[in-house]
Amino acid sequence: MTIAKKIKASISQSSMIRKMFEEGILLKKQHGADKVYDFSLGNPNVEQPEEFKRELINLANEIIHLKHGYTPNAGYHETRHTIAKKISKASGLKMHADHVIMSCGAGGALNVILKALLDPGEEVIVLKPFFVEYPFYIENYGGIVKYAATKNDFSLDIDSIAGAINEKTKAIIINSPNNPTGIVYSENEIAGLSRVLLEKGRALGKTIYLISDEPYAEIVFEGVTLPSVLKAYPNSIVAYSYSKTLSLPGERIGYIAVNPHIYEAGDLISALILCTRIMGFVHAPALMQRIVARLQDVAVDVKVYQKKRDLLCAGLAKAGYTFTKPQGAFYLFVHSPIPDDVAFVQMLLKKNILVVPGSGFGGPGYFRIAYCVDDATIINSMDGFTQTIKGCT
């Protein structure tokens, strides 16, 4: 065989999100882009903040020695220092530049973290429904995916998590604000999670790492606060990305933040830096490292997403759809009016509406709407949504 057996198997079960994306390209060719309502991809359509555009132009013009040269594997000290200062302020922890390692987005960060942590056969807990890439990331390093449930409103189900922990458990991944549900875990929920991880860890005589995947950390809506995972649990590691904060997912820039309270944190930091290098990232892109250092207090206007959420939720509720209203990110996870979510997604497709079946996220009976699209797409899709649910009853 040409390619690795495991990769061959993965290709044949290729991503449902990508399939919808490709269907979308075909449909747009047939009907014109404005007649297709593509909610399949989390590719933010909100423009970068003006500050980003200004700093990119500034940096393009500035004369800096070795401006595009290799950076240290962990990233520029100055950038890491600036980020550490910001995290210290938010969490009350004493973070130094050393506790921050720049990464190629959150996807790069998670791969580096898992490579650094996992011995083959160790288990990582993933909560259903989940971001589709987690199982790949874990299996890349010989890890075993162990699923736990969330409650009906997608909040943390501490009992289910407790039940998934055993002597092989190395870590748990959480994602808040969540893809695909838009849910934000409360301070109470995070405290409960912290308690069970400490208790179970003590009982088993081992450390259970809490990996907090936070690319949507800045996309939280009015009245909601994102609690600090670093503050709540000593053995925590954050994977952060500027993809959504600054609307630049194409530029692959983020970071890993290591809790200074982790036992042997120095070893973990060395491992993360080594893995960044030997996995071929080498380091995060240099120009973007310089830019994000200058934009620590800048983010896209969250009200724009909140307006889209309200528009979408109002329209769908009126049409008869049911869902838990998201508190952040730009996803809505909707009950499929018929049990077979894949079949329902095919019905929406006939109205030129592209969404992703919940089955792809380990959440059958739902479908995901990524609403990081023009308001017009939301408004003009409502007829199709309404007609399709009517056709089911």
Next chain:
Amino acid sequence: MTIAKKIKASISQSSMIRKMFEEGILLKKQHGADKVYDFSLGNPNVEQPEEFKRELINLANEIIHLKHGYTPNAGYHETRHTIAKKISKASGLKMHADHVIMSCGAGGALNVILKALLDPGEEVIVLKPFFVEYPFYIENYGGIVKYAATKNDFSLDIDSIAGAINEKTKAIIINSPNNPTGIVYSENEIAGLSRVLLEKGRALGKTIYLISDEPYAEIVFEGVTLPSVLKAYPNSIVAYSYSKTLSLPGERIGYIAVNPHIYEAGDLISALILCTRIMGFVHAPALMQRIVARLQDVAVDVKVYQKKRDLLCAGLAKAGYTFTKPQGAFYLFVHSPIPDDVAFVQMLLKKNILVVPGSGFGGPGYFRIAYCVDDATIINSMDGFTQTIKGCT
């Protein structure tokens, strides 16, 4: 244990190059940067071509919808099309955009290629002396490193390669122009390699892939031509980087080129795209993808490196050092005047000269000079080099 056992072991044998780099930082603090002659890192000090600077400013100012958004996992079609056209012209092959996958430099490209190809336990042949990262890259995916020798002048030793091939062999990695030797393999050598890989493959009833790591492809000196590996061998895959061509190793941009003659090339391409995604690269940085598409005929002035090579070779020869004169890249691999190269490197360190022991590259009895430095560094280091070799005799 906090971190993975394998990573723990790798950290303790940490890179000799990095060690020298860190020694350098300390020395520069003590003596001042101009009194330290740092030849430890291949971080090009030659400025980016004016065309790059111009296009970066242009792109920073241009209004493009979703300019910094996700690109397809393989990269922008336009960029890949432009690259395919250039390779077709140079190789005579019919390359299409599909045969090109954008990568995070050559390091990213090699990791993606090896992940796509290797089942655990398969062997990859590496030629001594070798780029220090190859063993890591291979072992990342459960591969086994099989070493073969080169001749005294570092040219290909076809018999040694033939002897290393067996039923477990999946691929061989070559690197020309070479790090650490600066050697360029001739058309005859590549033809000889192609012949033995085809013969052995036929005898074993399997395909042996030739992975050609070509980050220095444009850094070849007067009178030397780099033969096309894609033209010479059907089962070839190129890992390319713009790091040296455009002097921007910090920006992590390169590509993978797949030979259209590979059996089941479509499967391999799908695997490379999937691996780019699931390893967390997702895709190569978007802005740099756009820039390199506009700069296919642009490269740094190779004469600058050639002048440095001549300056260095003349000085060292005069001092009594022996070496094979490099034909490309910006490395010189010098015979250590005493058998213990690590000890000799320590002696040079006392003269504030930083080079890397050959042992780190699987080439004991040598040391590597990375001469991508100011001319002044070369000139001012000559006293130290001369005194040190005198001290040995």
